[in-house]
Amino acid sequence: MSMSSETIVDAGKGIRFKRNTSDIIPVLDFSPMLSSDPEIRKQIAPALRKACTDVGFFYLVNHGIPDAVIRRAYQAMQRYFALPAAEKMKRHYMSTPNHRGYVGNGDINADHELKGNDMHEAFEAAHDLPEDDPDYLKGIKFYGPNQWPDAPPEFASALGTYFDTQLEFGKTMLRAFALALELPETYFDAMYTKPMSRMRACYYPPQQPDWDLSKIGIGAHRDYELFTTVWQSPQPGLQVKGVGGDWVEVTPIDGTFVINLGNLMQRWSNDVFLSRPHRVVNLTTEHRYSIVQFFGVDYDATLDAFPTCVTEERPARYPPISCGKNTEDQVAQTYYKK
Template structure:
């Protein structure tokens, strides 16, 4: 059976223009403070809410997540300065000049919706673990391990965004623990495989678009993420849209002090469609600039996805997917989206 990154393209409503703006009260918000407390009952309650949101929505927001607000503020200020630079300056750290997929992605640099022949109308810069050039995984040929392709301007960009990435890794570990509880897994099932995770940070800028936009050329086309889950910080400007299981697009409101979290393909494979990866897109019709910080979370590169998680398959409900690995799946999908192959 096809992986969900193919299946998502035929989901009902995937190319519809109509969207319904949600009120903040309509968004499932999980109080993540429970996962920083010793109380098992509080953790189980929050995990049950998370499970419900994953089954019914495919996404949720987290509040009381303990992420330092100052780290977000510094990252936001630095990214604004970077995207304001002349394009020639930004192109000096182009991602195609990096052997391990790091650096600047210009407007029309990717095509996220593989079912349409278009180009996305946004800019980004991508980074991950800032590892040395002699990292053993990089020497083995693993594309997503190695040094970052940092811009030289603004001078505080490396410090500000590197700190954000590192703090997100700690948040990601907590989210992994929450998923262990939500799926009734043994403690450490995800976190023990999160020691050198495939995690990428995509720093995004979305200029305003016209109301008569072409659906093939939007901020970022409809797609599912490739990893287990994704965190999204938004600067207060709406634009992120999620597709419901019945084919309705919903515009998610930015809620101060929260991160949006959506599910990726690997979570869908592992749960045998109990948790579906979330088809989403960005269309910025606000009339002002939109910025976001998007961090993708897989597990370690060589972790095998060889069958369903306990409780996610059984008689009459066989596993629907072929075995893969975390790194193999992510590398295959990134190659299809960006302007290289292999």
């Protein structure tokens, strides 16, 4: 699991970045959190806190999610994105009432400062709740039924299983974050009863020779929620902007997830933990895939700051905001141009 030595890469078109080294983006072992011994679980806290305060990005090994679940989801999404565009457009997210379905090539612009559109496709899903779900009936966009495609036939089962497995993992990951924040381990449990979690299965085609900076795979942005898990196919492309200003390639490592913090985590931690800009540039001649899952808490969960992140010398820097309001505002800007 060793990294290549750090080098500066100039990929043309103004894309400069550093190859990753393990001291830039650390590799954390999640196995202590799978122990029944609370003293062993606490062992993850120092390294996790350092990763969250210094970088905001890290790899996670021994995460406990079965390879078979990941492999089945990967195979299903490969078949899905190979379908004709007309087939995928039958479930376009703009034609669904609750932000689910297909996102076409060029549909969104994650970097609001650039005038181009992002060159990737995605399929978005979340809690697969019935149409009589009370929050869905109230018009909360991120609850309700998924808009699964008809083909391939295994897509809903494979991606749904991946989502559900991640959702269970998210509860344990939040307990690790609680320990790193010097909070009670179960601090988030009461607000993780119907959590806002979104999944994006993503496809990045190879960049064409005439590509430009305003039309990369996905432009520089920060995620919205508390944290994100990223599974990557072997092709490189994910890059994070370090605190020193350099773009660093987050090289795929087999058997790991990449974890990055979102804006809500930085806000609720009173800027103790970092949410870093990141982007995807597929500079290979191969097809690149990833599965990204965003983790919030319950829609109405509202804080100004975690209690351990506020002192007389460091008062709360932001007004209270709910998880739901935070996500709705930022999704509206990216996907609905509001």
